[in-house]
Amino acid sequence: MTERQFTVDDLHRILVEGAGETEGGALGPDTIDTTFDELGYESIALLETGSRIEREFGVSLSDEDVMDSRTPRGLIEAVNTRLGTTSGAAV
Amino acid sequence: MTDPVVVTGLGIVSPTGLGTAPYWSATRRGVSGIGPITRFAADGYPARLAGEINGFVAGEHLPGRLLPQTDRMTQLALVAGDWALADAGITPADLPAFDMGVCTASAQGGFEFGQNELRNLWSQGSRYVSAYQSFAWFYAVNSGQLSIRNGMKGPSGVVVSDQAGGLDAVANARRQIRKGTAVMVTGAVDASLCPWGWVAQLASRRLSTSDDPDRAYLPFDERANGHVPGEGGAILVMERASRAVARGAHVYGQVAGYGATFDPAPGSGGQPGLARAIRLALAEADLPPENVDVVFADAAGIPELDQAEADAITEVFGPYGVPVTAPKTMTGRLYSGAAPLDLAAALLAMDEGLIPQTVNVTPAERYRLDLVTDHPRAAQLCSALVLARGYGGFNSAVLLRSGYPQRVAAAR
Known part of the structure; x- marks a missing residue:
């Protein structure tokens, strides 16, 4: 079974679905290290995004995974870490 | 001052x-x-x-x-x-x-x-x-x-x-x-x-x-x-x-008076509170009833509530004593949005000198109201009273004065 990766495109899509699009446009290489705050996403947007990632990817994210990931790169890494640690148990 | x-x-x-x-x-x-x-x-x-x-x-x-x-x-x-x-x-x-x-x-x-x-x-x-x-x-x-x-x-x-x-x-x-x-x-x-x-x-x-x-x-x-x-x-x-x-802004009008009352408990025999709310608003604006140029009614559309409102209006202004209108007959009742929209309508009415009409209504004589129906009525409007009632006994009244005095001041 191929392990599913959580990509910047996934994060962009889920952010927009759950919390709407910012003026800045798509997340990409230029903004992957920009803080969510600067991108225009506040804590509730991140809670909603975390909840949607959990649903779609079948992972369990802690509050710290979501709230301490200050940038898209941080959140992508946190999700992929959880995907890695849970993949063995995945059905 | x-x-x-x-x-x-x-x-x-x-x-x-x-x-x-x-x-x-x-x-x-x-x-x-x-x-x-x-x-x-x-x-x-x-x-x-x-x-x-x-x-x-x-x-x-x-x-x-x-x-x-x-x-x-x-x-x-x-x-x-x-x-x-x-x-x-x-x-x-x-x-x-x-x-x-x-x-x-x-x-x-x-x-x-x-x-x-x-x-x-x-x-x-x-x-x-x-x-x-x-x-x-x-x-x-x-x-x-x-x-x-x-x-x-x-x-x-x-x-x-x-x-x-x-x-x-x-x-x-x-x-x-x-x-x-x-x-x-x-x-x-x-x-x-x-x-x-x-x-x-x-x-x-x-x-x-x-x-x-x-x-x-x-x-x-x-x-x-x-x-x-x-x-x-x-x-x-x-x-x-x-x-x-x-800053030279356009002044639509002044919020000159306000009164809010609560109806007594049903069956208690107390007087309904709307007339008192009207009087409070007029008193604060220091305006006698005969100087109120138009009333924008709450207009519940329920016979006993219409009667209570007509009674309050005739108690303060006398039978057929003031033009009354309900442009909300065109929008439906907008709940908390209704009275602000009536305030806007009243300010625009004063600006133009035109009382908008109450549509579709043939006024029942027993209410003894000068209801503006069929077509709008041209009138010089220096003041307007807006009424609103809430489910459960809330009565509120706001008295507006036209923006005319402020506009004259601004032009000087």
């Missing part, structure tokens, strides 16, 4: 027009916005007509970030707020944040948003409920979102007293200006034309079950059989007259 609180900006979102010009154009022509409900399948419900706002696309007016976190009523309120501030010539970013505040009314909250999230909860589970449900349904959310969008960190609040709340919020905003806040954004927008909101309204047993848009909402008519709900309202910008004049 006192410094009156005046209205300098209007933002209107109504079933008969989005924006002041379209709304007033439709209102002075007597065009109704009441029709069959289109936004959900209403066939199975006892009431099937509403005053719906058509053609409003939130994404054309608001940034994408706001769309997933706002109910329709909030989207409408934010756009009305933008329009009201632009109309007032105020750019919030140019003013100190603590000099601006927000007080709106709400009768229902974000019902459509809440209904969708309840559906997610019961059909898919708690993990499918939006995090934004934490505030998007809430009565105070329009005030909160207006203050965030416009960077207004002064006094903020919400009044919940059904239809009367639309006037109570304006009175509270006026109080904040008197206490020192330079600019207040006030008024109200309600919009809950969804099954959950509809069922909640049906519970009042005050909705008309007629299917004829021209016969469904007939206040002060022998055929009165309830009201038609609508969606929308108005957002107003208020400030001190001296400030408005100093």
Whole structure:
């Protein structure tokens, strides 16, 4: 079974679905290290995004995974870490 | 010398027009916005007509970030707020944040948003409920979102007293200006034309079950059989007259008097409170009844409530003693949005010298009201009284004076 990766495109899509699009446009290489705050996403947007990632990817994210990931790169890494640690148990 | 609180900006979102010009154009022509409900399948419900706002696309007016976190009523309120501030010539970013505040009314909250999230909860589970449900349904959310969008960190609040709340919020905003806040954004927008909101309204047993848009909402008519709900309202910008004049703003009018009372418990034998609310508003404005030029009625469309309102009006003004109108016969009752929209209509009526008509109604003689029906009536209007009542016994009255004196002062 191929392990599913959580990509910047996934994060962009889920952010927009759950919390709407910012003026800045798509997340990409230029903004992957920009803080969510600067991108225009506040804590509730991140809670909603975390909840949607959990649903779609079948992972369990802690509050710290979501709230301490200050940038898209941080959140992508946190999700992929959880995907890695849970993949063995995945059905 | 006192410094009156005046209205300098209007933002209107109504079933008969989005924006002041379209709304007033439709209102002075007597065009109704009441029709069959289109936004959900209403066939199975006892009431099937509403005053719906058509053609409003939130994404054309608001940034994408706001769309997933706002109910329709909030989207409408934010756009009305933008329009009201632009109309007032105020750019919030140019003013100190603590000099601006927000007080709106709400009768229902974000019902459509809440209904969708309840559906997610019961059909898919708690993990499918939006995090934004934490505030998007809430009565105070329009005030909160207006203050965030416009960077207004002064006094903020919400009044919940059904239809009367639309006037109570304006009175509270006026109080904040008197206490020192330079600019207040006030008024109200309600919009809950969804099954959950509809069922909640049906519970009042005050909705008309007629299917004829021209016969469904007939206040002060022998055929009165309830009201038609609508969606929308108005957002107003208020400030001190001296400030408005100093910056050369257009002054629509002055909020010169306010009274609010509560009806006695049913069966207690006490007197209904509306006449007292009217007297309080007139006393504060120091205006005798004979100098009130028009009354915008609450116009419940329920015979005993119409009687109570007509009794209060004739008690203060005498039989046929003042022109009375109810342009809300064109929009349906907008709950907390109704009275702010009536305030806007009254200000526009004073500006033009034209009392808009009450449509479709043949006044019953027993009410002894000079109801303006069939066509608008030209009249010099220096003052207007707006009445609003809320379910459960709320009565509120606001007395407006025209902006004419301030405009003369500004021109000098």
